[in-house]
Amino acid sequence: xxxxxxxxxxxxxxxxxxxxxxxxxxxxxxxxxxxxxxxxxxxxxxxxxxxxxxxxxxxxxxxxxxxxxxxxxxxxxxxxxxxxxxxxxxxxxxxxxxxxxxxxxxxxxxxxxxxxxxxxxxxxxxxxxxxxxxxxxxxxxxxxxxxxxxxxxxxxxxxxxxxxxxxxxxxxxxxxxxxxxxxxxxxxxxxxxxxxxxxxxxxxxxxxxxxxxxxxxxxxxxxxxxxxxxxxxxxxxxxxxxxxxxxxxxxxxxxxxxxxxxxxxxxxxxxxxxxxxxxxxxxxxxxxxxxxxxxxxx
Amino acid sequence: xxxxxxxxxxxxxxxxxxxxxxxxxxxxxxxxxxxxxxxxxxxxxxxxxxxxxxxxxxxxxxxxxxxxxxxxxxxxxxxxxxxxxxxxxxxxxxxxxxxxxxxxxxxxxxxxxxxxxxxxxxxxxxxxxxxxxxxxxxxxxxxxxxxxxxxxxxxxxxxxxxxxxxxxxxxxxxxxxxxxxxxxxxxxxxxxxxxxxxxxxxxxxxxxxxxxxxxxxxxxxxxxxxxxxxxxxxxxxxxxxxxxxxxxxxxxxxxxxxxxxxxxxxxxxxxxxxxxxxxxxxxxxxxxxxxxxxxxxxxxxxxxxx
Numbered sequence: 001x002x003x004x005x006x007x008x009x010x011x012x013x014x015x016x017x018x019x020x021x022x023x024x025x026x027x028x029x030x031x032x033x034x035x036x037x038x039x040x041x042x043x044x045x046x047x048x049x050x051x052x053x054x055x056x057x058x059x060x061x062x063x064x065x066x067x068x069x070x071x072x073x074x075x076x077x078x079x080x081x082x083x084x085x086x087x088x089x090x091x092x093x094x095x096x097x098x099x100x101x102x103x104x105x106x107x108x109x110x111x112x113x114x115x116x117x118x119x120x121x122x123x124x125x126x127x128x129x130x131x132x133x134x135x136x137x138x139x140x141x142x143x144x145x146x147x148x149x150x151x152x153x154x155x156x157x158x159x160x161x162x163x164x165x166x167x168x169x170x171x172x173x174x175x176x177x178x179x180x181x182x183x184x185x186x187x188x189x190x191x192x193x194x195x196x197x198x199x200x201x202x203x204x205x206x207x208x209x210x211x212x213x214x215x216x217x218x219x220x221x222x223x224x225x226x227x228x229x230x231x232x233x234x235x236x237x238x239x240x241x242x243x244x245x246x247x248x249x250x251x252x253x254x255x256x257x258x259x260x261x262x263x264x265x266x267x268x269x270x271x272x273x274x275x276x277x278x279x280x281x282x283x284x285x286x287x288x289x290x291x292x293x294x295x296x297x298x
Numbered sequence: 299x300x301x302x303x304x305x306x307x308x309x310x311x312x313x314x315x316x317x318x319x320x321x322x323x324x325x326x327x328x329x330x331x332x333x334x335x336x337x338x339x340x341x342x343x344x345x346x347x348x349x350x351x352x353x354x355x356x357x358x359x360x361x362x363x364x365x366x367x368x369x370x371x372x373x374x375x376x377x378x379x380x381x382x383x384x385x386x387x388x389x390x391x392x393x394x395x396x397x398x399x400x401x402x403x404x405x406x407x408x409x410x411x412x413x414x415x416x417x418x419x420x421x422x423x424x425x426x427x428x429x430x431x432x433x434x435x436x437x438x439x440x441x442x443x444x445x446x447x448x449x450x451x452x453x454x455x456x457x458x459x460x461x462x463x464x465x466x467x468x469x470x471x472x473x474x475x476x477x478x479x480x481x482x483x484x485x486x487x488x489x490x491x492x493x494x495x496x497x498x499x500x501x502x503x504x505x506x507x508x509x510x511x512x513x514x515x516x517x518x519x520x521x522x523x524x525x526x527x528x529x530x531x532x533x534x535x536x537x538x539x540x541x542x543x544x545x546x547x548x549x550x551x552x553x554x555x556x557x558x559x560x561x562x563x564x565x566x567x568x569x570x571x572x573x574x575x576x577x578x579x580x581x582x583x584x585x586x587x588x589x590x591x592x593x594x595x596x597x598x599x600x601x602x603x604x
Contacts, residue, residue, distance in 0.1 A: 139313045141534075142587060144579040146542045147560060148320065151572065154564045155328040231440055238442045238546060239561055251442075258446035258550075262454060272443040280438040 025216075028292040035288025038281035045278055049097030058088035060095040061246035072266050081266040083256060092248050093271050099249040100275070103164060104230040108222055110168025111229075115175025116218065120206050122176070123183025134180065137173050145170040149232070153241040160243060167232050171225060178221055182214040216293040223286035227279040234275060250275040299595070303588060310584045317580040318368065321573045322361055325564075332377035332567045351377060364573070373574035378566050384574035388556060392578075394464065395548070395555030399540045402475050406482030406536065411529060413483070414490025415517065418525075421495055429487065436484030441543050445477040445550045462552040474551045478543050482536050486529055494525040523597055530594050537586045541579055 029035055053060065058078075063085045072081040080089035122133035152166045186192060187210070195205050230250075236242040237251030238258075245252075250271045257268030333339075333347055348354050352363060367374055373384035410433075417429040452473060453461035464470050497503060498521055506516040544557035552558075556575055563571040 138309075139316060142310065142313045142580060142584045143317055143320075144538065144541065144576055144583060146545065147572075147576045147579065148324070150561060150564055151321065151324045151328075151576075155324055234440060235442065235542075235546065239549075241561070254440075254443055258442070261446055261450050265450070268443075268446065272439075272447075275440065276438040276443070279440075280434060283434065283437060 025292040029288050032288040034284045038284040041277060042281040045097060046101060049094050049101060052094035053091050056091045058091050060091045063087060080270045083267050084260055089267060089270060092253060093274055096248045096250045096253050096271060097274060099243055100230050100233060103233040104226040106164040107168040107229040108225045110165060111172040111175055111225060112222060115172035116179050119176035119179025120183050120210055123180035124187055124206055124210060137176055140173055150241060153236065163233060163242060167229050171229060175221060178217050179214055182217055183210050186210055186213050220286055220290045220293060223282055223289055227282040306588050313584060314580060317577055321576045322364060325569045325572055326357060328567060330567055332569060374570040376568055376571045378568040384570050387571060388574060388578055391554060391556040394553060395544055395557060398474055398555060399544055402479035403536060403540055405475060406479040406486055410483045410486025411490050413487040415494055417491045418494035418498060433484035433487040436480040441477045441481060442546050444480060445547060448473045448477055464553045474547050474553060478540060478547050489528045489532055490525060493528045494521060497521045497525040527598060530590060530597060533590045534587045538583055
């Protein structure tokens, strides 16, 4: 009797392929049509905003007195028409998208940074520290933030970096609460106890065990924060407190468009549609992620 | 419950102190002053103006003076609207803002809960998809896009409704209320649908149906009470969103409420008016949050106040 070797195709390493939470979630997400369509649309909008302006014959701040308020027209290359200064709206909408998306992402990162550190510290250390940190969050909850953001823009001038920071700094409260809740339930789990027993420092436990395990709800909340932040920036720009001419954002374009809508409705419609579609995409992706990461639905 | 309310109100004092302090010093470090844009007055007169409003005192002194006034309910004189105190301006604008915002929140609550419940009862049918599509549309369209579009269509093209202004009548309220509440309607509808789907599967709703209650009673008396909880806890943010939205809506429609004053006041460095509006809305939000917590307790008997 001869012993034949295993064929290489069923080597034990390949036989069992683990299904992690993340690959499961990814598969579920791909089954969600609204989320997949949203991801594709959002990618297209992002790519167009980043690279679109390079391919146009016009610059976003090209004022042209020969082509004032012309309607959308393929022959002249003004796909979205022009505004009352003769500036090409196609380029301006793409350029505005850059600013709006950047504000959305940067301000969300700021809120993520503050909220995660705040919430994880409160939830993990607990006791008096938790009491003080969360009492502060409670206090801040009743502050009419929009008024303070308006005051900040008045004080420091219309500076785009300031808008990132100001919006981010007022949007972290929910994040802190979510992370705290997750952390409190995580810290009683065995693997965290084991890490402690093994002599791992608290900071390392937070970084290595707590934060990665909070990731699911945090990612969902981040996707839902981005549209809120974009909306807040547009709101400020609409009031004339956001981005400054000739720079533009979707909020500025909508504000200009609302002024011109009787004579040239396209100046309102295109930026408004872009903003609405982007907000919708983020919301659908957030919903899809929540369903995908929620083990209840399995 | 009374003790809980009293404790919460005491706990609100640090919040208010923070709001007052922040707004006071933020406005004061802003470059420029309230009298910059006026026609040039002789320096002696400007000096007397500044003296009359105590703006020549050291900042901490001014701050204490302002706090002292606040404790007695005095927001001080407006620096821009001469002959008016901030209290008078707020008292004049608030009834209008309250009417607009109150109706908007109420409408959002009724319509949103109705749509959400309907969608939950007909889960995964055409009705559900249509309702949730409509709700998402409401969430996607910001009120500052909706408002100009509404005035364009119903005001200018169809001439059914006035494009702006205010006489307190229904005609002038329809468009602003609609623009202000659409987002909330969508958000509340989605919240309600989510929680109602869970509640409708619970044992006590099955029991209610099994013992032969009419569907309407089983839904309204048993399911909705628990299904409303997430909506009630969203009411606080809903009120804040409505206040925020009113800043823009009042400006677009030319409605004489409080929101309209704020941006102009901040740009004009009307220190007292800016602080007055901020503090006033801060108090309002604190009271709204307290009311929400109390309602929560009424709906959910498991919650004890201690």
